[in-house]
Amino acid sequence: MTVAGIDLGGTKCEVRLFDTDWNEVARHREPTPKSYEGLVQTVANQVAWAEAESGEKLPVGIGAAGLINPQTGLALTANLPATDKPFPADINDAAGRPITYVNDCRALALSEAVFGAGKGQNIVMSLILGTGIGGGIVVDQSLLQGPTLTGGEFGHTSAPAHIVSRHNLPIRRCGCGRLGCIETYVAGPGLAALAETLTGQKVTPPEIAERRHGDMSEVWDVWCTLAAEMIHSLTLTADPDVIVLGGGLSQIDGVIQDLSVAAQKAQIGDFSTARLTLAQGGDSSGARGAAYAAWQEANT
Numbered sequence: 625m626t627v628a629g630i631d632l633g634g635t636k637c638e639v640r641l642f643d644t645d646w647n648e649v650a651r652h653r654e655p656t657p658k659s660y661e662g663l664v665q666t667v668a669n670q671v672a673w674a675e676a677e678s679g680e681k682l683p684v685g686i687g688a689a690g691l692i693n694p695q696t697g698l699a700l701t702a703n704l705p706a707t708d709k710p711f712p713a714d715i716n717d718a719a720g721r722p723i724t725y726v727n728d729c730r731a732l733a734l735s736e737a738v739f740g741a742g743k744g745q746n747i748v749m750s751l752i753l754g755t756g757i758g759g760g761i762v763v764d765q766s767l768l769q770g771p772t773l774t775g776g777e778f779g780h781t782s783a784p785a786h787i788v789s790r791h792n793l794p795i796r797r798c799g800c801g802r803l804g805c806i807e808t809y810v811a812g813p814g815l816a817a818l819a820e821t822l823t824g825q826k827v828t829p830p831e832i833a834e835r836r837h838g839d840m841s842e843v844w845d846v847w848c849t850l851a852a853e854m855i856h857s858l859t860l861t862a863d864p865d866v867i868v869l870g871g872g873l874s875q876i877d878g879v880i881q882d883l884s885v886a887a888q889k890a891q892i893g894d895f896s897t898a899r900l901t902l903a904q905g906g907d908s909s910g911a912r913g914a915a916y917a918a919w920q921e922a923n924t
Contacts, residue, residue, distance in 0.1 A: 625682065628674035629915030630667065631728070631907075632656070632688040634703030637663075639670040640911040641678060646739060648908060650677050660705045668718035683922040685724040685914030686715070687731030689756075694773050702756070702799060724918035726767070728910050730776055732903060733760030734767050735913030736868045740904035745865035749858055750903070751778065753851070754871030756799075757807040761862055767917065779807030784853040791846055793821060809850045812873060819843045833876040844882075852886035859891070859898045870903040 626649070630639045638653040652673050657663045671684050690701025692712055699711040712725040726734075733742075733750035742748030742762070751759045757779025761768040769775060780798065783806045788795070796817070798805035808814050812829045819827050822843050827835075836844035858867060873879065880900050887897045903909055 625919075626678040626680065627915040627919045628671070628678070628682055628684045629731075629911035629913070629918070630670050630684065630686045631911040631914070632667065632686055632704070633728075634689075637666050637670055638911065639674050639684075640908060640915070641674060642912060642915050646912065646916075648912075652677070656704070658705060660709055663705055664711070664714045664718050667715050667723075671719040671721070671723065681721070683724065683915070683918035684719075685726060685731070685916070685918030685921075687726050687728040687910040687914035689728050689758075691727065691777070692725065692773060694771065724914065724921050726914050726917045727758070727760070727773075727776065728914075729758035730760035730767055730769070731911075731913030731917065732870055732905070732909045733762050733776070733868070733913070734765075734916055735905050735909040736870075736903050737762035738765050738916055739912060740909065741868045741901045742866050747862060747864040749862060749864040749867045749898070750776075751855070751858070751867050751869050752871040753810065753812075753869060753873035755812050757811050757854075759858075761864070766920065778854060778858065779811060780805045781854065781857060782806065783809055783850065787846070787849055787853065791822065793818070806850065806854050810847065810854060815843070815847050815873070818847055822846065829873060848882050848886040849890075851883055852890045855883065855887045855898070855900070856890040859887075864898045866899045866901055868901055868903050870909070874902055 627642050628639055635656055636653055637656050640648050641650040643649050654666050657666055689703050692699055697710045697713055698708050699706040716722050729752050736742045737748035748762045759778045760776040780800050783804050795804045796808040797803050798808050815829045819832055832840045884900050891897045
């Protein structure tokens with residue numbers, strides 16, 4: 625059976641077809657519209673393209689940023705014009721059929737657990753370090769999702785007070801509306817804000833990474849310490865076999881080694897920490913994970 629996964633982001637809506645061996649066999653990309661009506665129609669068009677290309681009605685999954693409130697069915701998303709709209713329901717209506725909808729961070733976790741860096745492991749967590757912070761938990765190749773659908777929003781846990789106080793860091797309001805979320809320090813914009821607070825310089829995350837052994841060493845050390853506290857919390861919560869890192873900040877050379885050292889310092893006593901590794905699926909991970917979630921739903 626052919627399966628389709630749609631990777632829906634702020635700039636592109638790309639559908640990918642996978643064969644029975646989970647090899648990608650075709651893809652089709654369209655720009656993400658700025659209007660809600662255009663967004664819904666574009667996704668429906670991608671579903672229609674996938675069915676025409678495969679010649680059959682097939683399972684289709686969507687991996688998209690943001691949350692769906694299970695009580696109201698309304699979306700909350702920063703990079704799509706869908707907030708306060710019944711996005712999944714409207715997609716189903718426009719496509720004329722039910723579509724599996726998954727948060728993109730959760731989709732990556734599922735893809736990496738089944739096909740990528742977490743293959744063969746029982747408990748796999750993803751941690752996306754990008755313009756925001758998110759992730760997912762996969763147990764025995766199935767997403768761990770509860771009634772609120774907020775599990776995996778790791779960036780909105782609270783920053784560690786002792787580190788914030790030690791470095792006299794300001795308490796910032798997060799995009800979610802709360803104060804002091806770890807995302808405001810550890811995501812890409814948070815890293816840049818750390819540099820401005822600690823050095824007075826306005827620099828970008830790539831510049832900080834390039835200069836982390838020079839005048840940005842303190843900034844990098846504080847960032848690693850904060851990120852390690854988040855990793856420590858994940859380890860204490862789920863005790864995963866592996867935490868798979870994705871997102872732009874995960875591509876910084878040496879980040880796995882630096883975060884592993886910092887995470888060990890954050891751990892209780894001399895207990896070991898969860899193994900950190902980079903995502904292997906590249907830009908196909910989200911679509912493959914969404915497709916796999918749709919396949920699972922169709923076969924249960």
